[in-house]
Amino acid sequence: MKRGYLLSFFILLTAGIFIAKLFFLQVVNQEHNTNSLQSSTVKRIYDYPERGYILDRNNVLLVTDKQSYNLMVIPKEVQPLDTLEFCQLIGIDKESFKKRYEKARHWSPRLPSVFLAHISKENYAYLQEKMHKYIGFYIVKKSLRYYPLNSAANILGYVNEVNDETARKNPYYQAGELIGTTGIEKQYEKQLRGVKGVKYMQRDRFNKITGPYKNSIYDTLPIAGQDLTLTIDSELQQYGEQLLQGKRGGIVAIEPATGEILALITAPSYNPNYMVGRLRSKYSVQFFGDTINKPMYDRSLLAQYAPGSPFKMIQGLVGLQEEVITPETPFRCFHGYRYGAGESAFMGCHCNIYNMPIKLQRGIAKSCNSYFSNVYRRIIEKYPTASEGMNAWSKHVKSFGLGEFLGYDLPQGKRGLIPDAALYNHWYPDGRWRATYTISNAIGQGQILTTPIQLANMTAAIANRGHYYTPHILKKQNGVHITDSLYTTVHNTTIDKKHFTPVIEGMHDVFKSGTAKHVRLKNIEICGKTGTAENFVRVNDQKIQFEDHSIFVAFAPKKNPKIAIAVYIENGGYGSTIAAPITSLMIEKYLTGKTTNKWYEQRMFETSLEDVYNRQLKIMQTKSENTEE
């Protein structure tokens, strides 16, 4: 009897060990146990809603979806079929059929693979009726973005397949799905994509689906993507793109009364349809690899240039506001302005009004460097120290939206630079710098940097006589006007409204008698300002001067402005040669829908700066080679 206890002891010991182990497995160690819906046994099948369309302000389609159909096959499920008939139906020969089938079977007999890609809509309709005869084959719809106008690539952006990293960061996405990567597609990704529906399916260890999971109680229906209406005028946009052919630069047009962006043009750009489907792999390498023309680089938002002469309006306005000048205050010009002793302390000027009193309005119309150097000096020197003067000046300038991200609804941008005392205190740690050290700021060069959209916004603020609305590009969602307070809040500048009158009159004179009188329009009163910014490039510590940048800002009509525009052409020479005609043409096009100045239009279409760019490139290459030796 005693001997019988040994086995019973082992039995109880075993029971104890098993229960302990099971307790450890099933109760204690549960942290890795994820929700069933996420587990490997449940497959999620997504129902993707159609991505929203994008329209311009006049309801012209900018982006649509093009349907493409793929014929899929699951080799294991294929039943014997009439191969000959099937081949005729889809338009391939029997050899090709065998090859494709073997390839699919080799990849996986149980999982679907693409048998024939990109079936057209017409063939699809025909095929769909007959597909039931061919078990194991089926057709899936694939949506591709399509851009009917081949235009506005920088605004619209493109969609990309989600990569593993994005999928990890954002649980909504699976690798391989589509996601807006740049432009509007990125900015309004959520609105455009809608919400995908999910069907949960039970699957076995071969990944084969065996039926719906828990009678589909967790399944959701897709929510359609929204159609977006942009503030862009596609006709103006296309026209601007045409005008910028063969040039580098940007054009931004804004409606001053609302802040709506009418056109946002960069050159060189690319055909957005080349970033879709099969063309993409071919062209994306070319586009991204082109470090000289940089077609993927949106100059209208990202390029930071010295604003040049258009900045003189701001200088004048700040002078008026700070009460260091009145519209009547005269200064004299001596083909330039001497701001210190020594040969180099002289800023040249092309206004050609030698030793005569120049008042504000004339100073703007003639773009007199001496006048605004005096104004700038007075502003800075009004205060006990240069630092205080500089900060006061900086504050006024920044109130025009310069030196800051504007807060527009596009996913990229640059700050630009409006210097303040901190910058110069950093450069001159002893603090003994003076207004004259920074005198180039007076004429929009020096340390000042602005992007074309900042310049356009600045012009809009002048057109509005002292306030602006945050520039934005979205007008309607699914046909309903957006009511985001961000875009309806007035941003007031620090300049009183009355001070704008002489400045605007000066800008008006630019077209009447100044640097842009050659491109004035008969029925439209334009206020504008040319700019010619000097342009240095540093190659191995050598300062090389290249052709000037050609700049123009303008708004029109003078009363009740409808458009404010900034044009920036890299190495275009004088502001009046290229930027001014382009501005004039753009304004006329937008306001009247047609252009009258055909001669200039033709010239602008034909002007190519490629030679200039190539020459510069050569110079830079030889310079850098020389120093390498």
Added chain:
Amino acid sequence: MRIQKNNIFYGVDFTLVVLYLLLVLFGWMNIYAASVGDEEQHLFDFTTKYGKQMLWIGLSFILIIAILFIDGKTYEKFSSFIYIGSLLSLALLFVFGKKINGATSWYDLGATSLQPSEFAKFATVLALSKLLSDKQYDLQLVKNQIKAFIIIFFPAVLITLQPDPGSALIYTSFFFVLYREGLPIYYIAIGLAAIILFILTLAFGFNSILFFSYLLIVLFVLYVQFYRKISLKFHWSKIFSLFAIVGLFIFSVDYVYNNIFEQRHRDRFNILLGKNNDTRGIGYNTDQSVLTIKSGGFSGKGFLQGDRTQGNFVPEQHTDYIFSTIGEEWGFMGTSLLVILFTVFVLRIIQLAERQKTAFSRVYGYGIATVFFFHYLINIGMVIGLFPTIGIPLPFFSYGGSGLWGFTILLFIFVKLDASKSYEL
């Protein structure tokens, strides 16, 4: 009292019968869960796994009635014939057998197939009972020990040759029976020590285990010499042979593991000992089954709600891995209940066996208790990742007719023997 003999249920231990019914029905539910997704079929469609199992359960009930009708004495009388017949059926497998999963363990009977090793257990237990039922039979004698060993040895070797070493392993359980009937304790002690040394050697390597076991022996000798004040002067030869045997054993473990084991055997141990983390290939089964059990949590996902079971993630889930279905769908509550159910079941058999008035019935009862216990120990141990992969079924749970009938016959002959004792005196 003999009047009662007309009632076949007279004297039947209903505790065992109820436990049996619980196990079989719970088992069937889980086979249903593990195989229902395969094809959409009617509940009584006998082409499905659960349908066939239902049929076999029905047939077992007929078997039970038949067993209860047959006089208990018959088995004792015919035990030798049954044993020899069973050996023959095992031997003839090598001529007429059908190869399934690499082992010639089956007779193909057209619609179904039969696995004679399932019935050989029953025959061996009968033969052992018959042998040991002689009151004069003294297991202290080496001659008698060898007779008993031979009875166990024959079927075990035939089954190993199939090859089905997992099923053959069950025959080691009979050493517990022999021990109960008087076999000296050191057989079991040496056996356990050998198993422990084997595993430790694989886990920690040849050198360190040799070192530690020698150290243990030295310490033991010193303890005996100085604390128990027993002179070991005349036992040096024994002590040296102990050193030699232990050394030889550890060496042979190393040798067998590296030279005799095939890679698949090595893999099974490596996975268990954590030396191999391959969960895709060789470790897939154990990994999936442990994951599946784990996913059940405390209360389980509910009957037919186990998505890993419904997705057939565990291969052989309806047979050897059926326990993982219980783990997933019934959770810790189900698995611990099943462990308790089995423990109670086996202990009840032992309790009844100890009460038997004839040595034959006692040995038989004890024998089937060890058979059930070993099956359950090895199967669940494997499924929850404690033992290496050894393919033997879980009694009453795993899918299969031969298994179910084998176990049913095994159990109900004992039920009959137990019932007979009440009216034969």
